[in-house]
Amino acid sequence: DAGVTQSPTHLIKTRGQQVTLRCSPKSGHDTVSWYQQALGQGPQFIFQYYEEEERQRGNFPDRFSGHQFPNYSSELNVNALLLGDSALYLCASSTFWRPTGELFFGEGSRLTVL
Amino acid sequence: QQQVKQSPQSLIVQKGGISIINCAYENTAFDYFPWYQQFPGKGPALLIAIRPDVSEKKEGRFTISFNKSAKQFSLHIMDSQPGDSATYFCAAPNTGNQFYFGTGTSLTVIP
Numbered sequence: 001d002a003g004v005t006q007s008p009t010h011l012i013k014t015r016g017q018q019v020t021l022r023c024s025p026k027s028g029h030d031t032v033s034w035y036q037q038a039l040g041q042g043p044q045f046i047f048q049y050y051e052e053e054e055r056q057r058g059n060f061p062d063r064f065s066g067h068q069f070p071n072y073s074s075e076l077n078v079n080a081l082l083l084g085d086s087a088l089y090l091c092a093s094s095t096f097w098r099p100t101g102e103l104f105f106g107e108g109s110r111l112t113v114l
Numbered sequence: 115q116q117q118v119k120q121s122p123q124s125l126i127v128q129k130g131g132i133s134i135i136n137c138a139y140e141n142t143a144f145d146y147f148p149w150y151q152q153f154p155g156k157g158p159a160l161l162i163a164i165r166p167d168v169s170e171k172k173e174g175r176f177t178i179s180f181n182k183s184a185k186q187f188s189l190h191i192m193d194s195q196p197g198d199s200a201t202y203f204c205a206a207p208n209t210g211n212q213f214y215f216g217t218g219t220s221l222t223v224i225p
Contacts, residue, residue: 042203043158043215048211056208056209058212096211098211103158103213105158107156107157
C-alpha cells in the first residue's frame, strides 16, 4: 500500500519564478491538504482540497494556489516566488468524512528560493 | 487564529530517562489531540493521539496526559531510547481535519 508520494523532493528556484509541486494521496483517501514547514518551525496549513474544490484555506496569499484531479492527486502552485517561500512543503492525505482522523504526510518537497 | 504553544524547544535526555513535552492551546473545534514525530528528511508521522473523554492515554512507552480545563496536554516518553531522537509536534484541530501545529521540540537521547 503506497503512502503519500510527493515530487519533486528538492528544487531550487529564483525570486519571481513559479513552481508546481505534486502529491498523490494514500490509497483510499480523498482529501489532500498542503502545509508549509519553515526551518525549525511546525507545519502551517495552506489549503485543503476535496472533490476537486478548495474547501479550506489558511493565512496564505493568492500567490499560493492548488488543484485536485479526479484521481485525488493534487498540485500546489506558487507564483512570484519570494525568498521567504523557501521551506519544506508537505502534502497530507485524509478522509473527508472523518474530520478528526489521522493525517498521513508525505516526505515533502524542499523548495529553495535564491 | 489558533495558537498552539509548545515547550521546551529542545530537550536532551539520557537513555532510560523520561522525556516530557508540553502543549497549550486556545480553542478547538473538536476534541482530538495528536502528537506527530518527525525524523530528519521525513514528513511527520502520527505517534499517538487522544480524544479527551479520558485524561490519559498510553501506548507502549508513550503517554498523553490531557487537562481540558487548563487547555493543556503533554507527551511523556518513558525509558527514552536513542531511536526516539526526533522532533515532536503537538497539534490542535480546526474544522475539517485542519490542524494547528506547535513549533516543535527537538529531542536528543544520549546513549
